[in-house]
Amino acid sequence: MVVQGQHIYVMGWIDDGCNYLETVERMNVVTGQWEPVASMGTKRHGCAAVVQGQHIYVMGGSDHGCNDLETVERMNVVTGRWEPVASMGTKRHGCAAVVLGQHIYVMGWIDDGCNYLETVERMDVVTGQWEAVASMGTKRHGCAAVVLGQHIYVTGGIDDGCNYLETVERMRDDMDVPERRWEVEASMGTKRHGCAAAMLGQYIYVIGGYDDWNYLMTVERMDVYRVFLAADEAVAGQWQGRWEEVGGSMGTKRYRCAAVVHEGRHIYAIGGRDIYNYLETVERMDMTTWRWEAVASMGTKRYGCAAVVQEQHIYAIGEGDRWQYLETVERMDVAAGRWEAVANMGTKRYGCAAVVQGQHIYVMGGQDGSKYLETVERMDVATGQWETVASMCTKRHAWEDSSSTTHPVPAGKSDL
Incomplete structure (x- = not known):
């Protein structure tokens, strides 16, 4: 799903008949109406999508035959037409x-041979050509990628030896x-x-998570401005970003909590689960003092809920416990x-999508425990x-949504 101008686009995925989809729909948030637009040329699940100018690019994924794809398509949102563009050099499913x-x-991510990847490619949207660029130093699956200034940062994840990672890499894109x-x-x-992640100013924050043994309550942040580290006065030293544990620890270990930043002053950690319990509790950290404090709890335990600031x-929306x-x-x-x-x-709704557009919160699709949904509501x-707005043409459930109830259990501990 991507937002372009006054339209919300949803594409591909799987319907309630387990059919892979090439269909695309968009909703005009002014009129509240859904309409089908031209279908992609290929059925895709687990693809990546980005907006660049007047085009929506869709890359990789897997098709109905469970074949991982290297192909790329783009849609001109003015003409509504899809066209194939140059393929990537590597088949990628669930890429970042x-x-x-x-x-x-x-x-990164996984190719059609179930190989974890360290390779990176980029496409010049002017020439339409892909090229391989420098590979990361580590194969990563489930990593996070963010852009800050002229740098791409890749953090954490799991490598091909099933080792959980604390490592961070970055690449500069500068002429x-x-x-x-x-x-x-x-x-x-x-x-x-x-873990939950939030960016604020010159800092990347990571909150809670799981380290292959324990659920975590700690918080770290990295100052993306460089800090000069010298071995001694006679050595030139090197420039390197710096992580630091901030705010002490949260009062509760949290896995798959939601995190939001409010007005650049507080980071809120909402719900999630600890070792044994689903949580309704909420904490916030004051960015000026780095101190966490408990704030009022929600009325309902929510694991993997969606949270938005308006x-x-x-707002905390849907999901729940197992x-x-x-x-x-x-x-x-x-x-x-x-x-x-x-x-x-x-x-x-579980596995739905939610977006904020102006004075409205839109919630789309998902499943209700017995069936997949094409319905859309907005508040x-x-x-x-809340009011019902025009339904999508296809029932859609986000299988790979981050609110999945699948979760690791620390060694030696039983699940709920």
Whole structure:
């Protein structure tokens, strides 16, 4: 799913008949109407999508025959037409993709031989040509990729030996640096998988997660401005980013919590689960003091919930614990410091997509425990009322949504 202008586009994935899809739909957020647009040339699941100017690019994934793909298509949102563009050099399923300038980068993940990848490719959207660029130093699956300034940062994940990673790499894309290469950044202090991440100013924050043995309550951040480290006065030293543990620890270990930043002052960690329990508790860190404090708990335990910020409110939507799907929605008045239930959605939803557009929160698709959904609802945050808007043409459930109830259990401990 991508947002382009006043339209929300959804493409590909799997319907409730386990059919792989090439169909594409878009919703005009002004009129509230869905319409089918031209289908892609290939059925795709687990593809990556990015917006670059007037084009939507879709890359890789797997087709209905479970073949991993190297092919790439793009749609001109003005003409509504898809066209194939140059293929990547490697088949990639579930790859990470970022846009930096006039280039689209794809990196890591798994090829059709179930090989973990360190390779990176980029496409020049002006010439339409792909080229291999410097490979990362480590094969990574489940890594996170972010762009800050002229740098691409890749953090954590799992390597081909099933080792959880604390390592960080970055690559600079700058015309003044003709030889692009990855360089090792300072590692995080902790291996992390399933953590929440938030960016604020010059810092990348990682919160909680799982380190292959324990659920975590610690928080780290990296100052992306470089810090000069010299071995001694006679040595030139080197420039390197610096991770530091901040704010002490949260009061609770959290795996797959939600994290949001409010007004550049506080980071909120919402719900998730610890070793034994699903959580309704919420904590926040004051960015000026780095101290965590417990704030009002939600009325419902929520694991892997969606959280969005809309002006002075934080909304927690759907999901729940492993036993039930939820239609309930709560919001926190940040100024008053309390949660309140707001109007329920009309449908219980798990694996849905949610976006904020102006004064509305849109929730699309998912499943309700018995069937897949094509229905769409939106909430007017001014009136607090939900309304059904035009359904998508296809039932869609995000199999690979981050709110999946699949989770690791620390060694020696039983699941709930």
